[in-house]
Amino acid sequence: MNLLFSNDKRGTYPGSWYAADATALPSFAPLRGETRADVCIVGGGYTGLSAALHLRELGYDVALLEAHRVGFGASGRNGGQLGSGQRMDQDGLEDLMGQDVAHQLWELAQDAKALVKGLIEKYGIECHLKPGIAGFGFGKKDVTELQDYAHKLQDNYGYSDIEPLSAEQAHALCPSPAYKGGLMDHGAAHLQPLSFALGLAKAASNAGARIFEMSHVHQIKEGATVIVQTDQGRVKADHVILAGNGYLGNLNRKVAARVMPINNFIAATEPLGDAATRVLAQDIAVADTKFVVNYFRLSQDKRLLFGGGESYGYRFPSDITAKVRKPMTEIFPHLRDVKIDYAWGGTLGITMKRMPYLARVAPNILSASGYSGHGVGNAVQAGKLMADAIHGQDTGFNTLASIPTPSFPGAGALRTPLLTLAMSWYVLRDRLGV
Incomplete structure (x- = not known):
């Protein structure tokens, strides 16, 4: 079974608030017949669109193949949070890679935020970019860890846009009884993710990238000239970029062994009006310390956009609304009966260490994926870094490719049950407050 076609109608964006809110782009025609390109990109999300845009700025002829519509996958369905740092925190990176590389990775992450903000400004992308993400904890231990981490970034990394939050300060921002303090990152941001993806696609197309939608890639033949085969055509290219992330499937075995697709879910309530201040007193985003993270923010029409809950395997649950309502009401009990207008799922890619997997999987084939929930900045930057590498x-x-990325244990049908067992343990720890 292919995740590309397991939960969605082909060529149709999911029934999300993002799709209802975004200004649609005219569709791009599918690839028919054979074409030649300097670079063929497989996947039309943030990674592929960024790569296409930056390659065109460098003068390369680019053909991008997307099985559905641009921004169809995680790029158009995620929480819209442009976070600071990498998905692994700096403490973990220092242990894994050493002080010098950890600082390089911090600077790369700072560059990723600046890149996203710069593209939005340069191309006039209307995606409601707003500053600020708070991190909240549930108990003394995780609150202290968040506060200490804020001090570490201030002292060791010279990052002045972050501050620790006491319980009172956290409650002034988010009056949920569940949270006991944390940190506030003023240098992070949030945005409408599908609108951003569509803006990147428009910019890439205007720059001369040839984008083909409804062009499912089912075979890649490696060689000095790579042949990328779709249902109705093929591309012959000097270089290939794999940008499918959680939807890449088995197009490359090396990537498939290291990047596991999982599903995550979001709901959008009805507009809350003045009652929105009982959720967030300021227009910021939030991510908490649960292993299966709760993340949320307000839309511009004052809906609560709440993400929570994961599943492993191919199919989304039959009742996504119920799956998200459960963690949402744990954070906001007063919203137990609020009407939910939209609920949707998406598939992302994770790695064992929760760091992106960048690799040269063949002499002229580059891949980037496995952003592990940190893709708004990572994916856009990865696209640019691959364009630069080709140049x-x-x-x-x-630097990013040097991060060790072990394969998931097991193989084939065994891999997903092992992951499910491991994730279930962490979910149980969340529930027990361990």
């Missing part, structure tokens, strides 16, 4: 400037790509 001969591979320092940033090589």
Whole structure:
């Protein structure tokens, strides 16, 4: 079974608030017949669109193949949070990679935020970019860890846009009884993710990238000239970029062994009006310390956009609304009976260490995926770094590619049950407050 077609109608965006809110782009025609390109990109999300845009700015002829519509996957369904740092915190990176590389990865992450903000400004992308993400904890231990981490970034990394929050300060921002303090990152941001993806697609197309939608890639033949085969055509290219993330499937076995697709879910309530201040007193986003993270923010029409709950395997649950309502009401008990207008799921890619997997999987094939819930910045930057690497400037790509990315245990049908068992343990820890 293919995740590309397991939960969605082909070529139709999911019934999300994002799709209802975004200004649609005219569809791009599918690839028919054979074409030639300097670079063929497989996947039309943030990674692929960023790569296409930056390659065109460098003068390359680009063909991008998307099985559905641009921004169809995680890029158009996620929580819209442009976070600071990498998905693994700096403490973990220092242990894993050493102080020097950890600082390089911090600077790369700072560059990723600046890149996203710069693209939005340069191309006039209307995606409701707003500053601020808070991190909240549930008990003394995780609150202290968040506060200490804020101090560490201030002291060791010179990051002045972050501050620790006491319980009173946290409650002034988010009056949920569940949270006991944390940190506030003023340098992070949030946005409408599908509108951002569509803006990138428009910019790439205007720059001369040839985008083909409804063009499912089912075979890649490696060689000096790579042949990328779709249902109705094929591309012959000097270079290929794999940008399918959780939807890449088995197009490349090396990537498939290291990047596991999982599903995550979001609901959008009815507009809350003045009652929105009982959720958030300021227009910020929030992510908490649960292993299966709760993340939320307000839309511009004052809906609560709440993400929570995961599943493993191919199919989404039959009642996504109920799946998200449960963690939502744990954080906001007063919203137990609020009407939910939209509920949707999406598939993302994770790695064992929750760091992106960048690799040269063949001499002329680059891949980036496994952003593990940190893709708004990571994916856009990865697209640029792969464009730069093709152009001969591979320092940033090589830094991220140097991060060890072990394969998931098991193989084939055994891999998902093992992941499910491991994740279930962490979910149980969340429930027990361990």
